[in-house]
Amino acid sequence: MTAAGGPVIPNFGSGSSCVTGDHLFCWDWVKQHWGDTLGPALAQHVELTAIAVSVGFVLAFSLALLAHRRRRAEQPISIVAALVYTFPSIALFQLLVPFTGLTYTTVEIALVSYTLVILFPNIVAGLEAAPPEVIEAARGMGLTPRQTLFRVEVPLALPAIVGGLRIAVVSTIAIATIAATILPKGLGFPIFYAIALPTPFKTEIYSAGILAIALALVCDRALVLLGRAVTPWTRVGG
Amino acid sequence: MSTAAEIVFDRVTKRYAGRDGAALHELSLTIPAGTFCVLVGPSGGGKTTALKLVNRLISLDEGDIRIDGRSIRELEPVELRRGIGYVIQNVGLFPHMTVGDNIATVPRLLGWSKTRIQERTAELLDLVGLEQGDAKRYPSQLSGGQRQRVGLARALAVDPPLLLMDEPFGALDPITRARLQDELRRLHHTVAKTVIFVTHDIDEAITMGDRIAILREGGLLAQYDTPDAILAHPADEFVTEFIGEDRALRRLALRRLSELELDPVPNPDRPRVEASGASTVRNAVSLMVESGESRLLVLGDDGTPIGVLSLAHAAELLR
Numbered sequence: 001m002t003a004a005g006g007p008v009i010p011n012f013g014s015g016s017s018c019v020t021g022d023h024l025f026c027w028d029w030v031k032q033h034w035g036d037t038l039g040p041a042l043a044q045h046v047e048l049t050a051i052a053v054s055v056g057f058v059l060a061f062s063l064a065l066l067a068h069r070r071r072r073a074e075q076p077i078s079i080v081a082a083l084v085y086t087f088p089s090i091a092l093f094q095l096l097v098p099f100t101g102l103t104y105t106t107v108e109i110a111l112v113s114y115t116l117v118i119l120f121p122n123i124v125a126g127l128e129a130a131p132p133e134v135i136e137a138a139r140g141m142g143l144t145p146r147q148t149l150f151r152v153e154v155p156l157a158l159p160a161i162v163g164g165l166r167i168a169v170v171s172t173i174a175i176a177t178i179a180a181t182i183l184p185k186g187l188g189f190p191i192f193y194a195i196a197l198p199t200p201f202k203t204e205i206y207s208a209g210i211l212a213i214a215l216a217l218v219c220d221r222a223l224v225l226l227g228r229a230v231t232p233w234t235r236v237g238g
Numbered sequence: 239m240s241t242a243a244e245i246v247f248d249r250v251t252k253r254y255a256g257r258d259g260a261a262l263h264e265l266s267l268t269i270p271a272g273t274f275c276v277l278v279g280p281s282g283g284g285k286t287t288a289l290k291l292v293n294r295l296i297s298l299d300e301g302d303i304r305i306d307g308r309s310i311r312e313l314e315p316v317e318l319r320r321g322i323g324y325v326i327q328n329v330g331l332f333p334h335m336t337v338g339d340n341i342a343t344v345p346r347l348l349g350w351s352k353t354r355i356q357e358r359t360a361e362l363l364d365l366v367g368l369e370q371g372d373a374k375r376y377p378s379q380l381s382g383g384q385r386q387r388v389g390l391a392r393a394l395a396v397d398p399p400l401l402l403m404d405e406p407f408g409a410l411d412p413i414t415r416a417r418l419q420d421e422l423r424r425l426h427h428t429v430a431k432t433v434i435f436v437t438h439d440i441d442e443a444i445t446m447g448d449r450i451a452i453l454r455e456g457g458l459l460a461q462y463d464t465p466d467a468i469l470a471h472p473a474d475e476f477v478t479e480f481i482g483e484d485r486a487l488r489r490l491a492l493r494r495l496s497e498l499e500l501d502p503v504p505n506p507d508r509p510r511v512e513a514s515g516a517s518t519v520r521n522a523v524s525l526m527v528e529s530g531e532s533r534l535l536v537l538g539d540d541g542t543p544i545g546v547l548s549l550a551h552a553a554e555l556l557r
Contacts, residue, residue, distance in 0.1 A: 131328075131330070131333075133326060133327075133328035133329065133330035134330045134331070134332060134333070135330075136295070136326060136330055137324070137326060137329070137330025137331070137332075137389075138330075138332075139295060139319070140293060140295060140319060140324035140326070140330075140402075141319060141320065141324060141343055141344050141347075141392070141393075142315075142316045142317065142318070142319035142320035142321075142344065142347060143316075143343075143347065144316055147347070151332075152332055152334075155334045156333065156334055158334075231334070232376075233333055233334045233335075233376045233378065236375075236376045236378060236379050
């Protein structure tokens with residue numbers, strides 16, 4: 001955070017009357033600190049989320065393929081996943097600290113776990129959604145199990161996969177703010193920082209919070225559009 | 239056009255684990271190349287089992303099935319299936335692919351060139367009575383009848399010598415069903431393939447089959463013959479009951495008036511009822527019974543009288 005400003009409430013910067021008076025929301029503070037506070041925090045937040053969702057997706061997809069092929073593997077994985085999900089996120093972060101320390105790794109392990117438990121059941125359900133007659137026709141025409149999987153079952157699972165990704169991305173963006181309890185990164189950091197001040201600084205809390213919400217909305221919309229682009233058959237009239 | 243294949247079931251027995259009795263018991267059946275063979279019978283007769291054994295969707299345990307003298311065990315299942323057309327009741331079109339891509343499935347697996355696939359797709363759309371523009375549509379945009387036409391085109395894509403059809407028209411409304419039956423019969427004349435067609439509907443079996451195999455509970459073959467021979471000489475009580483008491487009329491439904499040797503048209507004393515040569519003897523008999531006449535005037539395609547059918551003559555056909 002910026003070191004400029006008075007000794008008592010450093011983050012208030014040089015301060016307009018709005019800032020020094022701690023009004024509800026001060027645009028001038030946002031403009032002034034975009035470059036040193038909000039911008040970098042947003043970029044870090046995107047990075048935290050992107051890594052968590054990509055790693056989580058690769059793991060969830062692999063596990064889902066395994067569970068799909070060996071039906072017996074599905075239940076144990078689902079139970080573990082459900083257990084992880086019941087952990088409050090703040091507790092999970094703290095639980096990992098003794099093992100992996102106050103590091104990026106700790107944060108990502110926790111975030112990846114959440115994306116995993118969201119994505120895994122969605123992908124499994126998607127793979128199982130292919131109508132039985134479609135699978136029978138695929139077999140009957142001489143597609144190998146692998147061809148059936150990648151040419152038929154995975155494409156038909158896309159709507160469910162994109163649906164899972166939307167939930168995973170939005171919740172990871174939310175949970176990633178709590179990563180600031182471990183690491184001074186992401187949009188959670190300015191929020192926790194401003195809350196911890198002797199007089200909590202509203203503008204910083206609100207602006208970082210609004211950015212997190214906006215990021216979630218933009219990502220969700222982008223995924224909706226991506227989903228439509230990859231599933232043209234779902235948009236034709238019946 | 240490709241040649242058709244002869245199919246031989248050689249003492250084929252199939253038992254399912256955990257189920258009493260056999261699904262199919264020592265089935266022996268020779269289906270000559272180019273024959274439209276219908277497997278018919280009540281549920282539990284093993285007809286679908288018999289069909290799925292041919293393309294190894296169900297594994298063969300005892301006995302053998304040979305296609306043109308070659309055992310189905312000699313090929314990998316995947317390879318075997320690519321050479322056999324397969325049509326099922328619920329069609330099973332790939333919902334995420336266009337009609338064109340659905341039809342191109344097996345040609346692509348076999349590595350056909352793009353131009354060859356395009357030409358073949360266009361040809362098949364014509365053959366099954368679809369528009370060229372339908373190639374770009376998705377299955378959800380089609381009616382049930384159109385979907386089954388696509389299913390048929392997809393099965394015929396690589397011109398296989400054998401077509402397996404598992405109750406293909408079972409889910410269609412009666413009008414669409416009758417039309418598709420008709421077109422499939424006509425199609426079978428142009429693309430002389432061996433067809434094995436499963437149905438539980440004896441009417442459909444009689445309309446469609448060159449030969450009918452009637453299977454009964456326990457997977458036993460009750461009778462295997464032409465529709466006319468089965469109707470004329472049912473092998474046992476089970477078959478008699480299965481084909482129904484109106485089997486004489488069903489036999490007459492197999493004959494068209496134009497195929498018969500008709501009596502000459504008398505000059506002053508013409509029959510008062512008439513029917514076209516394309517209609518069946520059954521319809522002619524129905525007209526005569528309805529009007530209380532014992533003779534019927536048969537008209538040619540141009541509407542001129544070509545002969546006379548008497549009730550006695552119709553009865554003679556059943557001897």
